[in-house]
Amino acid sequence: MNSYGHIPEATVARLPSYLRTLVDLAAVGVSTVSSEELAELSGVNAPKLRKDLSHLGTYGTRGVGYDVDYLRFEINGALGLANTRPVVVCGFGNLGRALANHTGFTERGFPVLAAIDTDPAKIGHTFDGVPVHSPSEIPEVVKHHLIAIAVISTPVEASQGAVDRLVATGIRSILNFSPINLTVPADVELRSVDLSTQLQILGFHLQKAVIDES
Amino acid sequence: MNSYGHIPEATVARLPSYLRTLVDLAAVGVSTVSSEELAELSGVNAPKLRKDLSHLGTYGTRGVGYDVDYLRFEINGALGLANTRPVVVCGFGNLGRALANHTGFTERGFPVLAAIDTDPAKIGHTFDGVPVHSPSEIPEVVKHHLIAIAVISTPVEASQGAVDRLVATGIRSILNFSPINLTVPADVELRSVDLSTQLQILGFHLQKAVIDES
């Protein structure tokens, strides 16, 4: 029942990285870690890490550091990972299949329990344990698997339609990989990851480096 | 030779989205667009869009709006997309293959010209036009294809090693998809996209919504 006060968005975005580092440390048998070490391994600076953790509570021991298992438990709780969130993948092409197979999803409490695709050759079959359904079956699939989150990996032409169907069945969390700006009601949380956008940002800095040299 | 002054990072991150919208508008035959429309279609508000564009230059016409083709040309130039940047994909598993096939990469000037993998069954073969090489061939591959950017889609255990090899051959732009915090020299730009991090952020807000209701 801890409500964790108010955690800034920038902090929330970094918590998964800290959690990953803590899991790795625990696997290697480390039981205590300083903010300096944890920050270094997580790719941030120490004051930022401490400020981030201070928003969750005071889980460290002055003069010592943080207990790996305890901090791990607390971040896990803050992120709501105590609960498993079943996921449906919409669009079972190359990317969709890669995502459905992504072990990191299941490992972190986001099992992909079903996929949606329009290809009759795929519908009704199961690939790597993931059953493929037609778009018309979305309501049943969502209800049956208690789906909490939808991943969009359809071609761009199909993504807005898929989102509309999902929203109509009550889905309120969507992770979009198709390169298009989707429209959702205000109470639906949509996060978009455009793979080429990342390359374009890298491209910008490459070019800037050349200009700066001249 | 336009150096574009100094463009804030937050603006750079949004330019690809504006560019995408402009390309779509041009495809539908729209030749002029207001900041209000362009912002709406790009998923931002109008003042933010105008402020972003003001960092590139004054490309609009007061009382009228922006010329779609001209603005598209300018953003393209600002992002350095006038040049093609050949890409190598390291780790040719499910995700690597999906990325290598991703049409958005080639369309936006980032052709995937080669892949690297340790699997002897893949090395020496070509999949969907992408030749697969062994890690030891990285220097030759980079030189031969004038590779500018590397994408990491290896298992976590292999990613730091792959990055080290790439950096040694002179690669200075890396897009990492493996869920681990990689270490690179200060002059190498590393961007990381952890797919499960995005789900965890969605999970956080899901949980918060439940708490807020109580």
Place this chain on the structure above:
DNA sequence: CCCTGTGAAAAGGTTCACAGCA
């Protein structure tokens, strides 16, 4: 003495109202 937790300052980003040009 060591390392965490935090207030205060600085930097970066967003919003707004409106000046100014077509």
Place this chain on the structure above:
DNA sequence: TGCTGTGAACCTTTTCACAGGG
């Protein structure tokens, strides 16, 4: 009049220095 471009206010995030408990 209409819509862009921008200075100023506001908010968020980061940084820093150090207070304070083990």
